[in-house]
Amino acid sequence: MHDLWSLYSEKVMEHFKNPRNVGEIDNPDGIGHVGNPVCGDIMELYIKVSDGTIVDAKFKTFGCGAAIATSSMVTEMVKGKSIGEALEISNRAVAEALDGLPPIKMHCSVLAEEALKSAIEDYLIKSKGG
């Protein structure tokens, strides 16, 4: 119907219109911060971990429709997963869960994976140090 819409799957648009888990977590157990303003995508991902399981995840994202949708999807996917399981979530899995992304937007899914890994790394460093 619209050109911009034909770029994205219905699922991407649904997550873009109603993004899940927007915001920050107070006293998070891990924070991932990836991307840079030159590329136009910045993602922040917060996780809350209890007994080795990710019990909550939230995000804040500056970016295009795909960046927002992948952020929303990755936070949905990660909830209830163990740290080990969460580390196995690949950018492809995020993109597939959204019924695919256009090739030029695949980097957004990479960013989502990196944000998650970075949040988990932060958690692991903090929990070791603490």
Place this chain on the structure above:
Amino acid sequence: MKRIYLDYAATTPTHPEVVKSMLPYFTDAFGNPSSIYSYGQEAKGAIEEARVKVADLINARDEEIIFTGGGTEADNFALKGVAFASENRGNHIITSSIEHHAVIETCKFLERRGFSVSYLPVDEYGLVNPADVKKAITDKTILISVMHANNEMGTIEPIAEIGKIAREAGIYFHIDAVQTVGRIPVDVNELGVDLLSMSAHKLYGPKGVGALYIRKGTKLIPFMHGGEQERRRRASTENVAGIVGFGRAVELAQQEMSDEAERLTYLRAQLIKGLLERIDHTRLNGHPVNRLPNNVNISVDYVEGESMLLNLDLEGICASTGSACSSSSLESSHVLLAMGLSPEQAHGSLRLTLGKWTTREEIEQVLDVLPRIVAKLRAMSPLLKSHR
């Protein structure tokens, strides 16, 4: 949902009068203008009538107008045509850093062919400084090419001043006037230009047709070989219906231009004022006064352009952005970056361009919708927090 089209700088709907003028040239008057019998001569006559109209609009002579397949072709023709015809005189070209890709990419191509190109900087409003043009001239300079008004942020360049400098130095001067012809007065003699590119579909004409004005005596090599058409400068059977439509569009533009420019300037002011008042941390890009009557370009801090466009489209509003995310290249607008905007600001830019069918109600609709969209996106922006 009623759609609101605010991307007239990208393209315009073809005026119904223009469509009407074109139709006979697909059917009854289908002849090839190169044929000597009556069908051919009818078509030939129609092209020449259109040529007079286009020439009139920019105060040129009809034999100085060469029809092309659009604005991009006209830019390619001007730059390559002059460059390859002037190799014995020099190899240096001066242009600006905010040109349309049709000029910039052609310059890059010429650089790979041994030409050297100076890309002049612009100030915060996107203005080229004529003094910089003067300083950049060397004894090898063969061409100066500066756009009349920028397609992204609407700034109108000091063309007449640059024209004077070019004339004094005896250097050919080309302008890309795709955004100005039909919108504001353009006079090739007052501006002092030797070559000027224009496009029909930006002024309610059809797509796929444009023209290059070539001042009499200007030396440039033909763009296409293989026929006698267009004074042997652009071979190929003419796009008769397209050219006729271009002519009719130009005629209409000439009649309506001054009233329309006034009406759009008013609407533009309402839109700019409303946006800057209702959305904080927003700036106008481009010159506040010396700008196209129909161009609004703002940068909205902390949000990205494509996500604004998608949300606007959900509300039926069509706009444009300089954000990388809207292009396949992933590079944000070279124009906005050249004006000194940060990458974030370039990514957060939004262009709204008005036209013949834009109403006050539509402007009010945008002013109602956009602040809500920005608020929603800012609530999820990690940039906002770090700026607090």
